[in-house]
Amino acid sequence: METGTVAELVGQALAAARVAVETDDWDEYGTLLWRAAADGEASLPLGLELIGSDDPIERETGCDLLGHTSDQNEVVRAETATTLVALAERETEGRVLWSLARAIERTYDRRAVPVLVALAGHPDAEVRQQVASSFAGVITGLPDGPDIHALITLTHDEDPEVRNWATFTLGFQAEVDSPAIRAALWERTADENADTREEGIHGLARRHDPRAVPLMA
Helix, strand or coil: CCHHHHHHHHHHHHHHHHHHHHHCCCHHHHHHHHHHHCCHHHHHHHHHHHCCCCCHHHHHHHHHHHHHHHHHCHHHHHHHHHHHHHHHHHCCCHHHHHHHHHHHHCCCCCCHHHHHHHHCCCCCHHHHHHHHHHHHHHCCCCCCCHHHHHHHHHCCCCCHHHHHHHHHHHHHHCCCCCHHHHHHHHHHCCCCCHHHHHHHHHHHHHCCCCCHHHHHC
């Protein structure tokens, strides 16, 4: 794919993003960016340029483009992670941080963990929900790691969807076990949210915890 074609796709995605902010229909935007990101050599510099913009929609698009590019092109992941870690230190817009949290997962780089840990305390529940989901791609594998501590905290979040995603990531995506993890999952089996209860039960069952047996029945 030629650079001009990639630039055109990104330009079309930006136009679609400005419409989607009003309509909340992001399908065309996502499809255009995914196509552009297939050519990592051409899409990486465009993403880097966009995240330096004063326009939050352009920074959001830049994060999304970098995430798609990393997902499809392993060779750019280290540079993308370095760039997104730096952006996280200065970014304040919630919608950009949401995209950053999603994008940095796709670098599969452990440097993402402290970024996500910091964002786990963000006041916007949608950002916290994305953080809970994004830990899945960068799990440290340590049962007492900072990612696990953050996920356990998020299982107590006031927002039910944040609790649901945190419990799913902790219970299913994190292939680690500890008394603290089991205690967090057990607590969620009494959650008022049905999906969260189910994830707590499944997480315990995956660890062969006998307390899950009557709950599964």
